[in-house]
Amino acid sequence: MSAHEHAPIKPKVTPIYQTSVFTFNDLNELEAYYDQPGQHYMYSRFGNPNSDELAAEVNKLEKGDGAVVTSSGMSAILTAILTFCQAGDHVLCAEEIYGGSATLLAQELKRLGITVTFVPTEQTYELSSFVQENTKALLAETISNPLLTVLDIARMAALCREHQLKLIIDNTFASPVITRPLELGADLVMHSVTKYLAGHSDVTAGVIVAKGEENTKRIRQIVMYYGLNLSPFDSWLAARGLKTLRLRIKQHNSNALKIARFLSQHPKVRRIYYPGLENHPQHALAQQQGNGLFGGMLSFQISDELEKVNAFMQALPNIPFAPSLAGVTTSISHPLKTSHRSFSPEQQEKLGITLGLIRLSVGIEEAEDLIQELDTALAVI
Numbered sequence: 001m002s003a004h005e006h007a008p009i010k011p012k013v014t015p016i017y018q019t020s021v022f023t024f025n026d027l028n029e030l031e032a033y034y035d036q037p038g039q040h041y042m043y044s045r046f047g048n049p050n051s052d053e054l055a056a057e058v059n060k061l062e063k064g065d066g067a068v069v070t071s072s073g074m075s076a077i078l079t080a081i082l083t084f085c086q087a088g089d090h091v092l093c094a095e096e097i098y099g100g101s102a103t104l105l106a107q108e109l110k111r112l113g114i115t116v117t118f119v120p121t122e123q124t125y126e127l128s129s130f131v132q133e134n135t136k137a138l139l140a141e142t143i144s145n146p147l148l149t150v151l152d153i154a155r156m157a158a159l160c161r162e163h164q165l166k167l168i169i170d171n172t173f174a175s176p177v178i179t180r181p182l183e184l185g186a187d188l189v190m191h192s193v194t195k196y197l198a199g200h201s202d203v204t205a206g207v208i209v210a211k212g213e214e215n216t217k218r219i220r221q222i223v224m225y226y227g228l229n230l231s232p233f234d235s236w237l238a239a240r241g242l243k244t245l246r247l248r249i250k251q252h253n254s255n256a257l258k259i260a261r262f263l264s265q266h267p268k269v270r271r272i273y274y275p276g277l278e279n280h281p282q283h284a285l286a287q288q289q290g291n292g293l294f295g296g297m298l299s300f301q302i303s304d305e306l307e308k309v310n311a312f313m314q315a316l317p318n319i320p321f322a323p324s325l326a327g328v329t330t331s332i333s334h335p336l337k338t339s340h341r342s343f344s345p346e347q348q349e350k351l352g353i354t355l356g357l358i359r360l361s362v363g364i365e366e367a368e369d370l371i372q373e374l375d376t377a378l379a380v381i
Contacts, residue, residue, distance in 0.1 A: 066216030073192025076206030087113030150282035157185025195326035252296025
């Protein structure tokens with residue numbers, strides 16, 4: 001074999017296509033790119049093998065008709081709304097939702113002429129009170145952030161069909177291992193891939209999975225023309241993380257259930273929010289909709305005194321205070337001061353998002369070690 005000849009390269013893992021543009025031999029090959037979408041690549045903003053691999057794997061997990069990855073969870077939410085809405089349209093949104101989603105809808109999309117009404121939690125399934133002539137879609141989370149309220153997706157999907165609305169579900173907290181909203185009647189499902197899908201706290205990414213080829217086509221257009229695409233390297237990292245999703249979710253879930261049971265008995269814990277506990281209001285729904293899994297996220301209420309909250313955080317040497325979630329290592333967050341900081345004091349108080357509310361993202365370490373560390377920290381307050 002000469003120096004210029006090589007055996008076929010057969011990598012077991014998809015290589016990183018770290019290129020902004022792809023080449024063509026001539027005009028005939030260029031025309032083939034336009035005539036046969038998906039058979040060729042031109043520019044990484046339009047498509048890249050790494051991004052397409054990640055999208056295809058998530059689409060398979062969610063059992064969708066097509067998926068597109070984006071630069072972040074926020075750009076995925078933006079894309080999902082723009083898939084169905086334009087200036088002059090109205091959107092409904094669950095009151096209990098990630099603060100960034102609420103801000104995007106209430107402030108930024110308002111500037112584009114899309115208005116929003118937040119549906120109070122106690123009226124979740126009373127849509128007729130909120131639907132207007134120009135209402136096009138409803139956005140809600142499978143499991144709400146940060147209070148872990150479980151949405152009855154099938155019931156909500158039936159209501160949305162009744163009112164001719166599109167149902168958009170943020171499935172970040174659950175993951176498709178626990179719940180697949182498209183099978184329950186949702187029209188679009190999105191994730192912050194940053195969280196469970198990638199799973200290692202080293203990627204910022206999003207994904208939208210659709211029902212129907214027309215929806216997928218529209219999503220792809222939005223991502224392409226708004227420049228919301230994901231980089232090849234981040235796509236590769238997320239696809240790598242995705243390979244262990246099932247194993248990770250099972251361990252997250254197992255640990256969270258043990259910790260929730262421990263915290264529910266602790267005298268320093270005033271209240272705990274975890275759908276895996278039998279006294280959770282939607283426990284039966286969560287068990288049915290989640291195939292017996294409840295996830296790795298929980299929240300709990302301790303003293304509302306600043307000094308005690310800080311003392312608790314400082315007494316956790318191996319559980320960092322990190323305003324994100326779903327990594328393999330356990331972390332805590334503080335909804336009042338981070339994810340839900342943009343909510344008004346009235347909204348925060350109504351939802352129960354107080355100074356003493358701690359959100360715990362349970363990792364995959366040994367549950368006994370985590371319980372011991374939490375017990376030690378609670379003893380100082």
